[in-house]
Amino acid sequence: MVIGALSGGVDSTVAAVLVSRAIGDRFRGIFVDNGLLRKNEAADVMSMLREQMHVHVNCVDASKRFIEALKDISDPEEKRKIIGNQFIEVFEAQAQVISADFLLQGTLYPDVIESVSYKGPSATIKTHHNVGGLPERMKLQLIEPLRYLFKDEARKLGMVLGLPAEVTAERLRKLREADAIYLHELRAAGLYEQIGQAFAVLLPCKAVGVMGDFRTYEEVIALRAVATTDYMTADWYPIPFPVLRRVSLRIVNEVSGVNRVTYDITSKPPATIEWE
Structure with missing residues (x-):
């Protein structure tokens, strides 16, 4: 069973639709409401994924835990790390409920470039919560079908899959x-x-x-x-x-x-x- 981390953005949506069409009912998407979303964003995302793209997805309201974890934190990099840890804990709990073996993420190549310094003094611009692997305690294996694509390539793939055009x-x-x-x-x-x-x-x-x-x-x-x-x-x-x-x-x-x-x-x- 594959559990998918969905944000409603292009990257995770393209990855979810791609895997969902490949393995059908063996995919379960999880959309986390972290309390930091736009007005009606959670409902709009769920409607798009379920009704338009026919992806099996559940919404987890984790807004309280995210907001509490971010209280009194002002440093952007520290915020990113906290958000990443919170996401991992939520997905870990959901994976145990459905007995998943794999975790799908919409990681793109720019996420990897910005988060990890390769071959010398290149700067780590910012970390991304979907880059860097999983804690050892988690038995899930990562699936990242978009890891070597740039954003424009992911959008083109989304158009082929029939995703609605993005206007944000x-x-x-x-x-x-x-x-x-x-x-x-x-x-x-x-x-x-x-x-x-x-x-x-x-x-x-x-x-x-x-x-x-x-x-x-x-x-x-x-x-x-x-x-x-x-x-x-x-x-x-x-x-x-x-x-x-x-x-x-x-x-x-x-x-x-x-x-x-x-x-x-x-x-x-x-x-x-x-x-x-």
Whole structure:
């Protein structure tokens, strides 16, 4: 029997659907309500997993124990370790109830890279509660089918499996902040009224970057601006390089979670003005 650690995010959901379809009733998913979720998130996740993806999953309300364990703790790294230990204890108890032999986790390759220092002085950026193995007392063996995939690869696999497209408050925040910076700088440079349409796009992929001495793996923003009179055809607008440089610097420095900015220089046709 396989027990699955589900958070409702892309990674664990893709892993759960993949294994559930492979072994059927021998899989049992466990969604832990740790008390730190968004409004109605637990109910929404359970509905999606059960009704849309047909995954056998139970919800465990462990909010009280998580909140008590985190009381008076302010250091982010210490919080992560506490959360990881709490998750392990919850899953250990659930595994004993259903006599599971294996534990499924949605670990991705970036989780491993950020949590473990390999071959010399590479920095441990932050630990992840799903990286580092299990306590010896636990007799469960780990199953991590996504361990060597990046986030964009996991999303592509999710699309193949039929998972609903991900639209989150966090991604909307990044896009809104980047778009506001872009339009502000166009207006400040006196360019906005000369452009037919301008907007920022949050791409469905991530990119490797470097900030300070650390490796990052974060979102990509594409900028679009066109000159047109009839919107049936359009040319990309030649925004001066100093303006593009200022927009790029502001976005990567002010919008957390974004480490790359590109400018779309494709005319219509062959491209459309909008991104889809």
